[in-house]
Amino acid sequence: MRKMLFALGIAMALVAVTAMSASAMRPDHADKKRVMVPDEDRFSPFAITIHAGGTVQWQNNDTDNHTVVSDDAFNTAGHQGFDMILGANGGTLKLTFTHPGTFVYYCRFHAALDAFNQPTAPGPDGGIQGSDGNFGTPMSGVITVLP
Ligand SMILES: [Cu+2]
Numbered sequence: 001m002r003k004m005l006f007a008l009g010i011a012m013a014l015v016a017v018t019a020m021s022a023s024a025m026r027p028d029h030a031d032k033k034r035v036m037v038p039d040e041d042r043f044s045p046f047a048i049t050i051h052a053g054g055t056v057q058w059q060n061n062d063t064d065n066h067t068v069v070s071d072d073a074f075n076t077a078g079h080q081g082f083d084m085i086l087g088a089n090g091g092t093l094k095l096t097f098t099h100p101g102t103f104v105y106y107c108r109f110h111a112a113l114d115a116f117n118q119p120t121a122p123g124p125d126g127g128i129q130g131s132d133g134n135f136g137t138p139m140s141g142v143i144t145v146l147p
Contacts, residue, residue, distance in 0.1 A: 030051070030053045030054050030055065031050035031051050031053075031054030031055070032054065032055050032057070033048050033050055033054065033055075033056050033057075034056070034057050034058075034059060035048065035056060035057070035058045035059070035141060036058075036059050036061055037058070037059070037060040037061060037062045037066050037086065038061055038062065039061060039062050039063065040062065041062070041064075041066070041107070041110045041139045042137075042139055043058075043107075043139065043140070043141035045141075046140075046141050046142070047141065047142045047143075047144070048141075048142075048143055048144070049143075049144045049145075049146060050097060050143065050144075050145055050146070051145070051146050051147070052097060052098060052099050052100050052145055052146070052147055053096070053097070053098060054096070054097055054145070055094060055095065055096045055097075056094070056095055056097070056143055057092055057093065057094045058086055058092060058093045058094075059090065059091070059092050060086040060087060060088060060089070060090065060091045060092070061089075061090065062088060062089075063088050063089060064088055064109075065085055065086065065087055065088050065091075065109065066085075066086045066088075066107045066109060066110065066139070067083065067084065067085055067086060067107045067108045067109055068082065068083075068084050068086055068093055068105050068107070069082065069083045069084075069105060069106055069107065069108045070082040070083075070103055070104060070105040071104070071106075071113055071117060073113075073117045074102065074104045074117060075101070075102070075103055075104060075105075076101030076102050077097050077099065077100070077101030077102055077103040077143065077145045078097060078098060078099060078101065078103070079095055079097075079103065082095070082105070083108070086107075097143070097145040099145070100145050100146055100147045101145050102142060102143070102144055102145070103142065103143040103145065104140070104141075104142045105140065105141055105142070105143075106119050106138060106139060106140035106141075107139040107140070109122075109139075110122055110138070110139035111138030111139045111140050112138070119138035119140045120138055121134075121137055121138045122138075
């Protein structure tokens with residue numbers, strides 16, 4: 001009987017440890033946010049805030065390819081040198097941010113950085129001129145990662 005109780009105790013402890021590690025691997029409380037590219041050259045919303053451990057998914061609902069590029073000059077949230085294609089017609093990208101900081105990004109097809117690391121619109125060479133005569137705003141966004 002005593003042996004059986006000991007075995008039962010071990011089994012219960014194993015169940016408890018398994019349950020604890022499963023919940024640690026599956027942080028259901030972590031932020032999961034989405035940035036959409038509508039059928040035009042912009043990220044929506046422009047700015048989002050998550051907590052460390054959270055995930056952001058980009059989805060491109062435009063008929064053109066776009067990119068998510070983050071320049072190390074102002075990226076303090078990790079994923080240094082990030083430069084990925086966000087494919088047309090539903091393409092997705094997902095990033096998990098493990099520590100606080102800012103992830104400033106742009107689309108290299110529809111924005112560029114000037115000599116001072118300021119995003120600029122593509123202008124007459126690559127931009128599409130609107131009826132107001134402007135060549136749009138640089139396609140960019142920012143993710144703020146809080147502790
Ligand atoms: Cu783009």
